[in-house]
Amino acid sequence: MTSRGTPSRFLKSVLQNGVGRYICQLKRVSIIFSKNAQSSLGVRDFIEEGVVDYAKKNPGTVVYVSPQGSRIPKIVAEYLNGSVREEIVTSKTAPQISELLTKLTNQSGLDIIRIRKPFHTDTPSIQGQWHPFTNRPPSIGPIRPEKTDAH
Amino acid sequence: MALSRACARLWRTCISSFSSHPALVPAAVRLQSSSSGTPAPAAVLVPRTSLSQPPWADAPASVPVERDSAAVVTAVNNLISGQDFGRLFAVVHFAGRQWKVTDEDLILVENHIPAECGDRIRLEKVLLVGAQDFTLVGRPLLTKDLVWVEATVVEKTESRPKVHMRFIRRKRYQRKRIIVQPQTVLRINSVRLAPALT
Secondary structure (H helix, E strand, O other): OOOOOOOEEOOOOHHHOOOOOOOOOEEEEEEEEOOOOHHHHHHHHHHHHOHHHHHHHOOOOEEEEEEOOOOOOEEEEEEOOOOEEEEEOOOOOHHHHHHHHHHHHHOOOOOOOEEOOOEEOOOOOOOOOOOOOOOOOOOOOOOOOOOOOOO | OHHHHHHHHHHOOOOOOOOOOOOEEEEOOOOOOOOOOOOOOOOEEEEOOOOOOOOOOOOOOOOOOOOOHHHHHHHHHHHHHOOOOOOOEEEEEEOOEEEEEOOOEEEEEOOOOOOOOOOEEEEOOEEEEEOOOOEEEOOOOOOOOOEEEEEEEEEEEEOOOEEEEEEEOOOOEEEEEEEOOEEEEEEEEEEEEOOOOO
C-alpha cells in the first residue's frame, strides 16, 4: 500500500538504548518444531549444531526449544518492549535459520512500518532557532538594497 | 564559435589600472595552467566597442578583509582550551549524506554497515563543528585531531516492504517486486573538540 494508507512512526529507540550501554533487545526466543515432520528438518539440524553457539553468543537472550507434534515449525521472538514476532521456518535450511536468528537479534521490537524521518534529536537547535529577525540590524524606515559604488 | 571564444577572453577583465587611454580597453587573457606548455601572453588593448566590456558592473577591486581575525582566533582558542562551551553540534558526511548531529541523537542509514550491534564507531568526515558562541568551518573537512565524533550501532533491521510495480496500460505489461532494504540505526554518543587549536 502507499505510505498514506499504512501506519507510520518516528525514529526512536527503546529506552534510549545506546546512550549508555548497548543492550540486546531480544528477550526470549522459542523454537517450536516437530520431531518427525519433513518441514522441520532444517530446524532440527540447526538445533543439533547451531543453537548452543547462538545461545552462548547472546547471553542476554533466553532460548527455549520445544518440540511439539504435528506443528508448523516456527520461531517466536519476544522483545524487551513487549512485542512478539513469529517467523515460520518451514523447509528452511540450518544456515538460513541462523541468519534469520541474527536478524531477529539485531532488531529492536519496534514496528517495521514507515519511518517518517531518518533522524531524531532531542536538542534540534544549539545556537538558537533562526527566525527572520536573526542577524538583522534594527532599522527605521523602508529597507532598500545597498548601493555599491563600484565604477 | 571562435569569435564568441575570443569575446569571452576579452571580457575577462583584470584590476583596471589603465584608464589613461579611454578608447582602448585593457583585457586580461585567461591564465594558462601549469600543465600546458604555452606561456601566457601579455595583456592586450582592444578598442572600446559595445561588446568590448561585459554589461555587468565589475566586482569591487579589494575584498574587505577581516580586521579582527587574530583577535577572533585567540578568543576562540581561549574558549576551546578552557572547555568553556556547552553542547557541540557537528555536520558529518556519512553514507553519502550530510547530517547535523549532536550528542544522544539517532540516525537511520539505509544500508548495511560492516559493524555489529553495540560496536562503537568513529565518524571521521566532519565538515563543521559549532557551539553556542563559535563555529569552526572546515575547508571542506576539519582535521581528525581536532574533532572526535563517536557513535554506537543500535539496531540493524530491514525496512518495511515497499512495492515496486511497473505497469504500461493497454500493453499487457506489469511487473511487481517487493523491495526490503537493510537499515542501520546509529546513536551518536559524543561530539568532542581537542583542547588546542592551531
